[in-house]
Amino acid sequence: MIDSPEAKFAVAAVREAAQLVRRVQAEMVTDALEKGDKSPVTVGDFTAQAVIARRLQDNFPGVKLVGEESAADLREEAGTETLEQVTHFVRMVLPHATAEEVCDWIDFGTADAEGEYWTLDPIDGTKGFLRGDQYAVAFALIKDGQVQVAALGCPELADATSPAKGGDGSVLLAAKGQGARCQSMADPSAEWKPLSTSDLSDPAGARVLRSVEKGHTNMGQIDYFAEALGITADPVGMDSQAKYAVLAAGGGEMLLRLMSPKMPDYQERIWDQAAGSLVITEAGGRVTDLDGRPLDFSHGRTLAQNRGVLATNGPLHDAALEALKSVGA
Numbered sequence: 001m002i003d004s005p006e007a008k009f010a011v012a013a014v015r016e017a018a019q020l021v022r023r024v025q026a027e028m029v030t031d032a033l034e035k036g037d038k039s040p041v042t043v044g045d046f047t048a049q050a051v052i053a054r055r056l057q058d059n060f061p062g063v064k065l066v067g068e069e070s071a072a073d074l075r076e077e078a079g080t081e082t083l084e085q086v087t088h089f090v091r092m093v094l095p096h097a098t099a100e101e102v103c104d105w106i107d108f109g110t111a112d113a114e115g116e117y118w119t120l121d122p123i124d125g126t127k128g129f130l131r132g133d134q135y136a137v138a139f140a141l142i143k144d145g146q147v148q149v150a151a152l153g154c155p156e157l158a159d160a161t162s163p164a165k166g167g168d169g170s171v172l173l174a175a176k177g178q179g180a181r182c183q184s185m186a187d188p189s190a191e192w193k194p195l196s197t198s199d200l201s202d203p204a205g206a207r208v209l210r211s212v213e214k215g216h217t218n219m220g221q222i223d224y225f226a227e228a229l230g231i232t233a234d235p236v237g238m239d240s241q242a243k244y245a246v247l248a249a250g251g252g253e254m255l256l257r258l259m260s261p262k263m264p265d266y267q268e269r270i271w272d273q274a275a276g277s278l279v280i281t282e283a284g285g286r287v288t289d290l291d292g293r294p295l296d297f298s299h300g301r302t303l304a305q306n307r308g309v310l311a312t313n314g315p316l317h318d319a320a321l322e323a324l325k326s327v328g329a
């Protein structure tokens with residue numbers, strides 16, 4: 001599967017979209033629009049979803065796409081200027097695109113999450129993108145609730161073994177049962193490096209990765225969790241599934257998405273977890289929810305049967321689950 005047409009397509013698609021999003025960031029001040037749930041969406045998010053959706057239809061006619069964004073706001077009067085900007089960037093790779101087509105391609109991503117489908121987060125970590133920090137294009141193929149192929153494009157991840165920002169960026173690819181690998185985002189002919197998680201087995205030495213945004217997790221509880229394990233190093237804040245890439249490459253041992261006190265009933269979205277979770281498990285790590293249950297991708301657009309996410313290098317997973325229980329997470 002890692003050499004399959006689907007895997008090759010996925011990595012090429014995230015690379016093209018991630019490079020385009022980087023140009024959006026370089027060439028314009030990206031004012032965000034506010035969605036119904038008050039979260040931001042930018043020209044970059046719409047551009048990436050339009051291009052990947054169009055490429056998907058060209059390469060695999062008849063497949064389904066479940067994307068984070070929709071073109072509803074772009075089709076409104078108030079969205080006209082944003083739509084013009086999105087069309088401008090889409091034309092950098094699809095020169096004949098019209099505004100109408102751009103909306104249709106984005107809305108191709110509104111399929112039902114059932115059976116076999118691709119899922120796309122055109123920019124994961126939009127808040128990180130707006131701040132100039134980490135973000136990722138996350139794309140995965142799901143069949144009957146199982147993630148089969150995963151690709152991540154991380155323009156600000158110089159080298160997945162470290163959370164450091166900058167450089168040429170990285171792309172990651174994983175296929176179920178066939179491992180995970182990473183390559184420079186700048187050069188599709190560069191060497192692929194196999195990914196494997198850290199083999200640390202002493203919890204006190206664990207490097208903990210978490211969101212930057214306090215509204216996406218529970219910062220205080222993460223501190224208690226670390227204390228319970230005797231961890232003295234501060235947790236590392238990183239936006240997006242770039243932190244899943246770092247865990248997969250051995251640059252950290254634990255990744256936590258705890259329930260935010262403001263949204264205790266939040267259900268994780270499939271596009272926020274599908275690609276990142278396969279990259280980690282194929283690199284030798286473990287991914288469950290906070291209760292130790294496997295992530296269940298067979299309930300539509302959200303992980304309705306799960307609560308939060310715990311990902312680890314593998315050896316530390318049981319200790320992390322115990323510590324979560326002890327702090328009431």
Ligand SMILES: Nc1ncnc2c1ncn2[C@@H]1O[C@H](COP(=O)(O)O)[C@@H](OP(=O)(O)O)[C@H]1O
Nearest residue numbers: 123124125126211213215216239240260263266
């Ligand atoms: N209350 C909440 N709890 C957990 N995740 C949330 C959340 N509200 C939004 N998110 C998700 O957190 C993602 C970013 O994760 P992180 O904090 O790790 O960067 C967002 O993805 P988008 O940026 O694609 O919208 C969004 O889907």
Ligand SMILES: [Mg+2]
Nearest residue numbers: 039040068126
């Ligand atoms: Mg969003």
Ligand SMILES: [Mg+2]
Nearest residue numbers: 121124125272
């Ligand atoms: Mg996201």
Ligand SMILES: [Mg+2]
Nearest residue numbers: 068121123124
């Ligand atoms: Mg997003």
